[in-house]
Amino acid sequence: MKKFTLWIKEKLWVTPAAYSILAVALSIIFFYIDLHWIDAMSEYIPSILLTNVDLAKTIMGSLSGALLTMTTFTFSTILVVLTMYSSQFSPRTLKNFVHDRLTWRVLGIFLGGFIYNTLSLLFMRRIFTVTM
Known part of the structure; x- marks a missing residue:
């Protein structure tokens, strides 16, 4: 067992x-929290924090691209400096x-952030709620 660890x-x-x-x-947990509890909690959340889906998709798409770019540039720059x-x-x-x-x-933090944003x-x- 010690060898394996x-x-x-x-x-x-x-x-x-x-x-x-x-x-x-975390992405799956927060998805289900948002899916099931947003109606009960929406009266306690300020309206400025509640956005529409299109704006949220734009923000999350930009964050995903930024995290991937930041990871690439950070590690490639560090490895070039260390190689020299x-x-x-x-x-x-x-x-x-x-x-x-x-x-x-x-x-791990960079990759986890990218995966969280993408998911x-x-x-x-x-x-869509149907009202009768």
Whole structure:
């Protein structure tokens, strides 16, 4: 069992995958909260915070694109700098960066935010109520 936990701790994909699974779960939970409790809670929420679906889709689409762009530029810039640094000073610099837990968490937060925004965008729809 100890070997398995050490093997899991060494894998880069485990932390971002955990953050991504958490993002999927939160997106589904908030979708059902919004679906079932929005009518009961709408009298307590200020009207300025309640928007229409088209505006929400525009905002969430922009946020998804921004998070993906931010992730790409952040990690590609850092890796270019570290590659240049490791070629001139220490070849272990890039390996230390890749195996740093903080790097894994930052990547997990970026990916989790992107997945949350994208799934929330997919869950947005108009709810038509029929009044008689």
